[in-house]
Amino acid sequence: MPTIRVEMFEGRTIEQKREMAEVFTREMARIAKIAPDAIQVLFDEYRRDNWAVGGTLYADKTK
Amino acid sequence: MPTIRVEMFEGRTIEQKREMAEVFTREMARIAKIAPDAIQVLFDEYRRDNWAVGGTLYADKTK
């Protein structure tokens, strides 16, 4: 079962997740020629103290 | 250290996790000929608004 995982900050609304799940599934089905029902989407949400870029936590960047 | 990751909905009891950890470790040790102490099991639990199949979030399916 092809799987699309989305890693992002927490805080997106259920409406945004709903639309991403719908669009990513439809587009992957179209491009890779897979039945939409065979595709799953998972969201992995991160807090800003668990993600760093350039050696700095986002929790510190936004101070 | 061979690792078994289990991705599932949140809501399973500690008894179910305990039994899965025990059984998966014992069976992998037997089949792959690895010492049980060298095997780890991790559980990744997902909310129903973070998992979709067929383009629909489980949170919406269960409405």
Added chain:
Amino acid sequence: MPTIRVEMFEGRTIEQKREMAEVFTREMARIAKIAPDAIQVLFDEYRRDNWAVGGTLYADKTK
């Protein structure tokens, strides 16, 4: 950096990967209001003897 991971069988063409990367990035940018340049897409490709559903390897299903 928001990341979209796609787990699928090996065998998709570079044209299919190119289009998925482009479309997923554009759509995530639009829905989650993120700059496209801040989004990455990774493809994890699996062989049919490394993926099972219902307890049966795909390598065995396709026999």
Added chain:
Amino acid sequence: MPTIRVEMFEGRTIEQKREMAEVFTREMARIAKIAPDAIQVLFDEYRRDNWAVGGTLYADKTK
């Protein structure tokens, strides 16, 4: 779709993968009360120069 991922060294036979897929699926279905057809198993295989414990690559340990 509950997913069991197995991270291990490359080199296991298809017979070992087949048996792990079968047993893990059957046992997870029994313990977590899930239909077996809804469970998938993925194998992620690693080379010995891509895995270290205690700061030493396995490729170096086996010298």
Added chain:
Amino acid sequence: MPTIRVEMFEGRTIEQKREMAEVFTREMARIAKIAPDAIQVLFDEYRRDNWAVGGTLYADKTK
């Protein structure tokens, strides 16, 4: 964007995460000759009832 993921028990302080993010980024940049700004670090924190070694959950080991 090279990514370093750290899987560990929950409970580390933000000071520890900050130092790991800083040191891992600096060292990977030095060793792999990558610009530090192109490196990200993510922390995946696990509860003790979601991690087992040798078939026993850590939640049970610490009883």
Added chain:
Amino acid sequence: MPTIRVEMFEGRTIEQKREMAEVFTREMARIAKIAPDAIQVLFDEYRRDNWAVGGTLYADKTK
């Protein structure tokens, strides 16, 4: 067993992996106060046609 996963392009030498495994383990042991023998490091290597940023595969960027 705390785990550090490094996702990067393929092509790094075993000397670079060896040094990253050694340094990351030593530094995580020091910062998080964990025995070095309890830490593992895994490298996940990606081809340039399996990684995109900004909607463009690296395989296409380097043309």
